[in-house]
Amino acid sequence: MSEINRSLRSHDLTPGEVAHRSGVAVSALHFYEREGLIASIRTAGNQRRYHRDVLRRVAFIRVSQGVGVSLADIRAALATLPEGRTPTKADWARLSRSWRGALDERIARLERLRDTLDDCIGCGCLSLKSCNLANPGDVLEQYGDGPVRLVGGRGM
Known part of the structure; x- marks a missing residue:
């Protein structure tokens, strides 16, 4: 995710606050940032701060991963949003539809596996x-x- 011209705001969140509110470890936030899925801004003391909209973005990532979507596919989906904007409900509907075929195929594979696992x-x-x-x-x-x-x- 390219860094957008955002300035530090008084209500921006520390990594610990985002971790607490999102249920994601700080190390996961740093990983998501390295992977280009979220972005932070830096204080004068070089400490990370996140805008509050990162909470929805992290939720989007977690839900997507929870249904089996790879980080590469999540990154590609987020890249389709204009100027790195946080996904909306309409975005989720559109993006999740694009994953339906792959998810259906994975479900079918898992069902076949389940049905033959005893062999x-x-x-x-x-x-x-x-x-x-x-x-x-x-x-x-x-x-x-x-x-x-x-x-x-x-x-x-």
């Missing part, structure tokens, strides 16, 4: 042809039998 528990093979968990569609067949996905494994 996999304890096998330890990780490349068994019938393993829908670690080798869907037998994509590892070309590497032969055994645990090819383990560190130092063949072919991967």
Whole structure:
């Protein structure tokens, strides 16, 4: 997120205040900032301050992550907002619609996994042809039998 021309205001929030109000650790706020998802301004003493609208932005990030949206997709969605503005209800509706297909696909994959999980528990093979968990569609067949996905494994 590019830094917008914002000046320090008396009601801006410290990282601790944002963390307390949003339920997100200060380290997560710093991470979100490094990832370009939120922005802070600095005091004369180089301390971070956040405008109050960052609370809605953090809520947007957390809810999006909670439904399985990647940070890369969240960043891309936030980048579509004019001048780094905080998402509105209408923005959420539009952006969440764009994620619906990927979420439906993930749900279907998880349901298939749930329905076949009892076939996999304890096998330890990780490349068994019938393993829908670690080798869907037998994509590892070309590497032969055994645990090819383990560190130092063949072919991967």
